[in-house]
Amino acid sequence: MKLFSVILLLFLSCNGFAQKPDEILATANGQNFTARDLAPDVQQSFANLAKTLSETRRVLLEQAISEILFEREAAARKLTVEKLVETEVKAKVPAPSDKEIKAVYDANRANVGNQTLEEIRPQIVAYLRRDPE
Structure with missing residues (x-):
């Protein structure tokens, strides 16, 4: 249950880092720059950063969960993770x-x-x- 709570907290926090269009990105010579000040193609790339970051976090989180689950299952069966993968995955290919x-x-x-x-x-x-x- 504790693991689930931590994972849920991490997942829900992923969207908290998205940039808002009026948020100041940089200041130079006393002038503030926001995402709206960027060229249209750069705006699109900038907008995709949050999506890419979110997707990367999701993939990393899934990998971490898979590793934990494999480690626990291997321990329960008194096997190494490699042996568990060999018997449960590779042998079934x-x-x-x-x-x-x-x-x-x-x-x-x-x-x-x-x-x-x-x-x-x-x-x-x-x-x-x-x-x-």
Whole structure:
């Protein structure tokens, strides 16, 4: 429950840092500059900063939560996180089809030298399981 409260607090605070259009961004020679003083294309980029920051925070928060959940689950099963990922994620990734393996082999024929498809098959399978797209 404590973890949930902290996460909720962090998530709700993300929008608190957004700049308002009339908020002073800088002062030079006694003149204040706001977002409205920026060129239109710069205004758009500036407006996107808050969105980008919010999205980055969301992604980082999701990663942190995932790490915590994996650590807790691994501890409950008396496994390392790596072993848990291997048994619960990697083992469930389907083996690539012969067609997919052949397509990778054909696309990289110049890089495999004299190796036959059967000789290089284990490396292709490992590659496709690591990076299925």
